[in-house]
Amino acid sequence: MVNENSIVQEKMGNSKLYKGSLNTIILKLLDEEGKMYGYEITQKVKELSKGELNITEGALYPALHKLEAEGLLDVEVARVDNRLRKYYKLTEKGEKETVSRLAELEDFIRSMQQLVNPKWSIQ
Amino acid sequence: MVNENSIVQEKMGNSKLYKGSLNTIILKLLDEEGKMYGYEITQKVKELSKGELNITEGALYPALHKLEAEGLLDVEVARVDNRLRKYYKLTEKGEKETVSRLAELEDFIRSMQQLVNPKWSIQ
DNA sequence: CCCTATGCATAAGAAATTTATGTATATTGG
């Protein structure tokens, strides 16, 4: 069907998630929260980033499945209000991986700081 | 053929360039240096990042061509020691774009900082 | 009832990069 509004797009405050950062975000959130389900992660990211980062489901669910397949996450299915939830939590391997991913992110940011030489710096 | 060394891989200090950051790096370096040629960029990035970031030629050259096609870069061919060099520099449009790309990078890093809540913070 | 929110999932396509080549000249060590 045709768009009936003249307001074609309201694609607000968009992500610009640098590719590769999603896994690190997932791992770190699970590290903090203990366990979370997919939808909860999307909401938490939106909230913490003040709407700046928007994780799409098409990116999130495959990422979760992959992390699980790699043995970094465990799943536990629950039914709440007759709706399905899949709670994910870090395995031991996942906890170790989280540490190294965060270190990698920090290295990346430090490197970018060297290259891009901005007004800000990491303390 | 079979690998004759027991030293299978020496894939050192690897890139882990978060996808999407390459263009910003190129633009910022050109902004600082005035003009650079491709090979020079790879060496400069390696040097500034202390070997952390390794720009591959397969990524760099297409990126340069695309930035040129978008009108962000100008090229100037030179011959030095009988070898070809293509010097790139920012157009006016490229200079403006550089500013917004850097702002975007800063936003990203701030968002990651909110999410990943590390020991370090941006000042 | 219909729309939004909650909650999962997958498929097709796009974008950015890696890996693998290819060409050519210059320099250095043995």
Added chain:
DNA sequence: CCAATATACATAAATTTCTTATGCATAGGG
């Protein structure tokens, strides 16, 4: 002199990661 390495460009195929577009299902509000 020759082989390996460095300099300097380029492109194609494959891969990774993400967006966009769907699809299914339940709950709640107006």
